[in-house]
Amino acid sequence: MIPMIRLTDIRKTYRLRRGMFAPTEELVAVNDLSLEVAKGKTLGLVGESGCGKSTAVSIMLGLLKPDRGEIEIAGQKIGTMPVADRVRLIQPVFQNPNASLNPVKRIQTLVGQPLQLYGGTNVDAEVKRMLDLVGLPARLADAYPGELSGGQRQRVAIARALILGPRVLICDEPTSALDVSVQAQIINLLLSLKKELGLTMVFVSHNLAVVEHLADHVAVMYLGQKIEEAATDALFADACHPYTRVLLAATLLPDPQAGLPEQKLGAAAADPFAAHRGCLFAPRCPAMRQSCVEDPQELRTLRESLVRCERAV
Amino acid sequence: MTEMMLDIRNLKVSIPTDRGLLNAVRGVDLQIAKGETLCLVGESGCGKSLTATSIMGLLPRYAKVTSDRFEMVGQDLTTKTDAKLAKLRGRDVAMIFQDPTSALNPTLTIGRQLTEGVMRHEKLSRSEAEARAIEMLDRVGIANPAARLTQYPHGFSGGQRQRIMIASALMGRPKLLIADEPTTALDVTIQSQILTLLGELQADLGLSLLLITHDLGVVAAIANDVAVMYAGRIAERAPVAGLFAAPRHPYTKGLLAAIPVPGVTPRGSELPAIPGRVPGLIGALRGCAFRDRCAIAGAECAHDPVPRISAAQGQFIECVKAGEVTA
Amino acid sequence: MSDVNIETVRPSVWRKMRGNTGALIGGTLLAVIILIALLAPLIAPHDPIAQDLTRRLLPPFWHDRSVPEHLLGTDHLGRDYLSRMIYGARVSLGVGLGVILVSGTIGITLGLIAGYFGGWIDLVISFAITTRLSLPIVLVALAAVALGGASLTTLITVLGLLLWDRFAVVTRAAAQSLRHQEFIEGLRAIGASRTRILFLEILPNMRATILVVVSLEVANVILLEAALSFLGLGVRPPTPSWGLMISEGRDNILFDPWLIALPGSALCLLVLAVNLFGDGMRDITGPARK
Numbered sequence: 062m063i064p065m066i067r068l069t070d071i072r073k074t075y076r077l078r079r080g081m082f083a084p085t086e087e088l089v090a091v092n093d094l095s096l097e098v099a100k101g102k103t104l105g106l107v108g109e110s111g112c113g114k115s116t117a118v119s120i121m122l123g124l125l126k127p128d129r130g131e132i133e134i135a136g137q138k139i140g141t142m143p144v145a146d147r148v149r150l151i152q153p154v155f156q157n158p159n160a161s162l163n164p165v166k167r168i169q170t171l172v173g174q175p176l177q178l179y180g181g182t183n184v185d186a187e188v189k190r191m192l193d194l195v196g197l198p199a200r201l202a203d204a205y206p207g208e209l210s211g212g213q214r215q216r217v218a219i220a221r222a223l224i225l226g227p228r229v230l231i232c233d234e235p236t237s238a239l240d241v242s243v244q245a246q247i248i249n250l251l252l253s254l255k256k257e258l259g260l261t262m263v264f265v266s267h268n269l270a271v272v273e274h275l276a277d278h279v280a281v282m283y284l285g286q287k288i289e290e291a292a293t294d295a296l297f298a299d300a301c302h303p304y305t306r307v308l309l310a311a312t313l314l315p316d317p318q319a320g321l322p323e324q325k326l327g328a329a330a331a332d333p334f335a336a337h338r339g340c341l342f343a344p345r346c347p348a349m350r351q352s353c354v355e356d357p358q359e360l361r362t363l364r365e366s367l368v369r370c371e372r373a374v
Numbered sequence: 375m376t377e378m379m380l381d382i383r384n385l386k387v388s389i390p391t392d393r394g395l396l397n398a399v400r401g402v403d404l405q406i407a408k409g410e411t412l413c414l415v416g417e418s419g420c421g422k423s424l425t426a427t428s429i430m431g432l433l434p435r436y437a438k439v440t441s442d443r444f445e446m447v448g449q450d451l452t453t454k455t456d457a458k459l460a461k462l463r464g465r466d467v468a469m470i471f472q473d474p475t476s477a478l479n480p481t482l483t484i485g486r487q488l489t490e491g492v493m494r495h496e497k498l499s500r501s502e503a504e505a506r507a508i509e510m511l512d513r514v515g516i517a518n519p520a521a522r523l524t525q526y527p528h529g530f531s532g533g534q535r536q537r538i539m540i541a542s543a544l545m546g547r548p549k550l551l552i553a554d555e556p557t558t559a560l561d562v563t564i565q566s567q568i569l570t571l572l573g574e575l576q577a578d579l580g581l582s583l584l585l586i587t588h589d590l591g592v593v594a595a596i597a598n599d600v601a602v603m604y605a606g607r608i609a610e611r612a613p614v615a616g617l618f619a620a621p622r623h624p625y626t627k628g629l630l631a632a633i634p635v636p637g638v639t640p641r642g643s644e645l646p647a648i649p650g651r652v653p654g655l656i657g658a659l660r661g662c663a664f665r666d667r668c669a670i671a672g673a674e675c676a677h678d679p680v681p682r683i684s685a686a687q688g689q690f691i692e693c694v695k696a697g698e699v700t701a
Numbered sequence: 702m703s704d705v706n707i708e709t710v711r712p713s714v715w716r717k718m719r720g721n722t723g724a725l726i727g728g729t730l731l732a733v734i735i736l737i738a739l740l741a742p743l744i745a746p747h748d749p750i751a752q753d754l755t756r757r758l759l760p761p762f763w764h765d766r767s768v769p770e771h772l773l774g775t776d777h778l779g780r781d782y783l784s785r786m787i788y789g790a791r792v793s794l795g796v797g798l799g800v801i802l803v804s805g806t807i808g809i810t811l812g813l814i815a816g817y818f819g820g821w822i823d824l825v826i827s828f829a830i831t832t833r834l835s836l837p838i839v840l841v842a843l844a845a846v847a848l849g850g851a852s853l854t855t856l857i858t859v860l861g862l863l864l865w866d867r868f869a870v871v872t873r874a875a876a877q878s879l880r881h882q883e884f885i886e887g888l889r890a891i892g893a894s895r896t897r898i899l900f901l902e903i904l905p906n907m908r909a910t911i912l913v914v915v916s917l918e919v920a921n922v923i924l925l926e927a928a929l930s931f932l933g934l935g936v937r938p939p940t941p942s943w944g945l946m947i948s949e950g951r952d953n954i955l956f957d958p959w960l961i962a963l964p965g966s967a968l969c970l971l972v973l974a975v976n977l978f979g980d981g982m983r984d985i986t987g988p989a990r991k
Contacts, residue, residue: 109561109562109563110532110561119886122890124886124889144892145892148890148891152890152891153886153890155883155886155887157883160882160883160884161882161883161884161886162884163884163902163905163906164906165905165906165908166902174891175891178891178892178893179892210651210652212651218887221887225891240417240418240588241417241588241590241629241632241633242417242628242629242632242647242648243417243647243651244632245632245633245634245645245646245647245648246647246649249644249645249647252642252644253644267561267562269562269636270633270634270635270636271634273634273637273641274634274636274639274641274642275641275642293641297636297637307563308562310566311562311563311565311566312562312591312636313562313565313566313569313589313591313592313594313595314591314594314635315593315618315630315633316594316618316635317594317595317597317614317615317618318615319594320595321566321569321573321595321596322566326563326567
């Protein structure tokens, strides 16, 4: 079966100049990223700031051209696909519903716009259907985003993303700007939509608890590289990569018994310019050996995980 | 009787807007004993940040702040003057903010920003102030602190900047530290480092800590006591273990239930979300502010005042249905 | 669905305006002046350029020497001053509007493009802005008039081509802050064209800012027109313009000061009206945010 989303060896670099006379440096935002998501499944993409999640999202949406590699959605290459086809296949939901809706447009316009752009008919009826689908009363069609609550705005953003009937939804931190109680509403909505519409989803988040709840399998990224990928159960029960373990340990649970995790990380911060061939996490890694820095780390299968660490056992 | 570092009764903050008076804080009681950590937790718009800023006296002049009692680090500030508060600020009481990037001035060196306050407040000489800055930077885990005094904020990572902010707050050797979402802007691995640091500092220096957050994970990790705030009032106050093990207020229960817990919440199951949204706080609010979203609300919930049911050690909840809640 | 206690009743622009005294006063004043300008042929008692040398320099109605049929008196060529004032409003408003159309279009387009695209495009446009700022307006106008002859069209063209800088600077800054908003990325994800993003999505967000610039610039242009006409670089006699009238009244300033005071006050009033209205509208039309 053809996967719904397939990324093959994606690489994207930015040229940066730190200071006016400094030589340009290459920042590798995404390196050799390969991902597959089967139809109807949800991939959780996890990592901290600077790990390349956002770049990966832009590439999947066709907004950013990778230096190298292929993206296929439903078996079709996205690079050569006409925009009108692309937008009917894949749509984003962004993090901040305050910023993802143009504040001067009415909800009616915002939700209907994608359809309007592609010559859809019966826009009004469709907008109504969409608002109903995401659980918003139809009378809000007349409102401006500023008059809605954060949760309502995120519902509008979801309605807008779904009106063209895409098969893939890319959710970039869709709940991290929301309050806990509203977050649960949106998670429930995404879950029911996924079931109802058979959506394939990529759920990008730094919140592991939310990812665990939504995703079927999880890919962990660090400084542009996928360092571990596994089915959600396997990853949460038995993470292989030291970074994944640190990340899991650092996730604070609403349980006072759990206390604060013992920090085993080095004090160094993630440095995207680190110029060594080996593991990018090595400078912070509690299990680091000299060879980690020297030898390029390849993805390998360990138990149920795909892991980029030669020392993981 | 333990010494109270903060004792506030019936704090009210109102802000005039063009749609009417916004009663953002509607009678908050807060007590923090010496060496304690109190987490003030709530959702956006519940008034938790305003509470903190009003304690620090940092609200704009048009905000109306009243309280029946306001004692801080042993001083009665009920009839406080701005001058009196300003004197406490930066010495006995210090505050750290959510975003370390915007709280540090990018055009001044770290050393300058750390030393300025104590040189003014405590009349320290430059070398004395710098010595203390080095001590504090070392304390918060900045390596090679002496050399880094001459650097500018952009030379530090986000986590390091928050450490510097904390060092800066410690410069006046405060007894009470108010932290407003100190880790929200940080990555999770950095977050646990900063929280660990705050916990250590508190133990070593005998600090009292008022930590404001929306993250129940942070609360569970660091608090002794928790005050859950909703619509400008404290809905429930309890020791951390009790609150998580047996929340009593329907709102607290709802909040805790709404968070998915890996390994506990079945994957893909519908989360028990709290329906509806926070009520608007413009004008008067009758009865319990949560009743529109509350599953067990009844007619009596619309009556004023909402009874407060107190227990030992400052625990209380404000809920008329409390009997049924505990059952 | 439970999120229902939403306030969907918005006060209309009109109702908001009633609460804003400045906008109300400015708007009324502006409306009156516009009405006068539009209806000039109907309400002007005389032909504004018809001379009557037997009735020169008649004083306005509050003088005892005044004549009832010339309510505001006559100028040094015996032309009815009230009629000239009424027609003068046409020139002031016309020039103001015409120049803003030209300069606004240029400035807003350049500013949007520079702010949205950034990079070398921004460098080029910023350079153009700096270049424009270094040009002295009066000297350039002088040169243009020398080449093209003084006329209303020359005046509007020259001022229009010179006064776009403030529009460009303001829209550039606003576009820079808007281009990183997520809704722009969302629009690109649905394949919206750049033109649509720039002019139909970003531009409406700048409504309030642009309104303020428009009000400042209209006032500025009206004063510039008066100044240039006064210097003989703008409107040609006998066309009535308030600036020209002030210039023509110069010789009689000692004995007949109203010749200057009347068009001067009219200018003042118009500029004040425009500014009050612009300021008020900015407060009123800003997007609803919490």
